[in-house]
Amino acid sequence: KNEVEQSPQNLTAQEGEFITINCSYSVGISALHWLQQHPGGGIVSLFMLSSGKKKHGRLIATINIQEKHSSLHITASHPRDSAVYICAVRSVTSGTYKYIFGTGTRLKVLA
Amino acid sequence: DGGITQSPKYLFRKEGQNVTLSCEQNLNHDAMYWYRQDPGQGLRLIYYSQIVNDFQKGDIAEGYSVSREKKESFPLTVTSAQKNPTAFYLCASSRDRVNEQYFGPGTRLTVT
Numbered sequence: 478k479n480e481v482e483q484s485p486q487n488l489t490a491q492e493g494e495f496i497t498i499n500c501s502y503s504v505g506i507s508a509l510h511w512l513q514q515h516p517g518g519g520i521v522s523l524f525m526l527s528s529g530k531k532k533h534g535r536l537i538a539t540i541n542i543q544e545k546h547s548s549l550h551i552t553a554s555h556p557r558d559s560a561v562y563i564c565a566v567r568s569v570t571s572g573t574y575k576y577i578f579g580t581g582t583r584l585k586v587l588a
Numbered sequence: 589d590g591g592i593t594q595s596p597k598y599l600f601r602k603e604g605q606n607v608t609l610s611c612e613q614n615l616n617h618d619a620m621y622w623y624r625q626d627p628g629q630g631l632r633l634i635y636y637s638q639i640v641n642d643f644q645k646g647d648i649a650e651g652y653s654v655s656r657e658k659k660e661s662f663p664l665t666v667t668s669a670q671k672n673p674t675a676f677y678l679c680a681s682s683r684d685r686v687n688e689q690y691f692g693p694g695t696r697l698t699v700t
Contacts, residue, residue: 481630510688518676520691563630574685578630 480504483564483579490586496551498582500564507574509547511538512563514581520563523549554586591615592692594679599697601673609664609695611679619685620662624648625676625694634677637662638685666697673699 481502490496500509511523524531524538526547531538535554540547551558564579592613601607613620619638623631633646637656651670656662662681666673679692 479630507686508688512691517693518678518696519693520678522688522690525688565631576631576633576689578632580628580630 479580480568480577481564481566481579483562483582485582486580487583488585490554490584492555492586492588494554494586496554496558496584496586498549498551498562498564498584500547500549500579502545502547502564502566502577504566504568504577506542506545506566506568508567509540510565510567510576511547511549512565514561514563516560523562551584556586556588559585592679592681592690594677594692594695596695597693599695601697601699603699604668605699606668607666607673607697607699609666609677609679609697611662611664611692613660613662613679613681613690613692615681615683615690616659617681617683617690618659619682619687619689620656621680621682621689622646622652622654622662622664623678623680625678631678634664666699673697 484499508527510525513521535552537550561581561583563581565576595610621636622634625631632648635654637643653665676696678694680689682689
């Protein structure tokens with residue numbers, strides 16, 4: 478079992494729909510990072526959070542440390558939101574920080 | 589503009605040849621990282637460097653080598669010993685080992 482699990486793996490939505498992508502992890506973490514990867518391959522940072530909730534435009538990220546779960550929400554989705562969304566956790570083991578990545582959620586938003 | 593550049597975007601090599609991927613950052617970050625991405629898998633850490641002239645092996649370092657002679661540069665060499673080198677390679681940097689990582693645009697390497 479992967480230490481970071483994302484669901485769903487693939488998601489197709491109609492423009493305007495509310496979208497939720499989930500991330501569950503099994504390790505102790507100091508922070509969780511949501512990333513966006515467009516078809517060209519480059520990765521853009523969306524949010525880094527260690528508690529509560531963050532909002533930027535139409536994107537909202539929440540984290541529940543006790544339940545080891547985070548969600549990324551996209552309100553009023555648009556075709557330009559089509560991308561792979563990656564959850565990464567920053568774990569700490571013996572004083573060493575390490576990023577552990579989920580396999581990503583591929584989102585396609587249809588016009 | 590501050591950021592991370594990787595070159596080239598696409599790279600083709602024959603089996604048995606070494607190839608070096610470039611990564612440069614002008615963010616004044618101390619820490620730099622190399623990741624490999626394969627279809628259906630999460631990014632995996634190849635090497636990382638927390639400071640100039642120092643670097644550490646990641647989870648999949650076999651068949652790769654790096655150097656960190658300058659703060660802004662962290663080139664990755666894919667050697668002929670790497671059994672399955674065809675992949676997408678991403679470089680990242682962070683202010684230090686604790687802070688958020690920023691990623692470059694990636695290099696897609698194809699070895700035939």
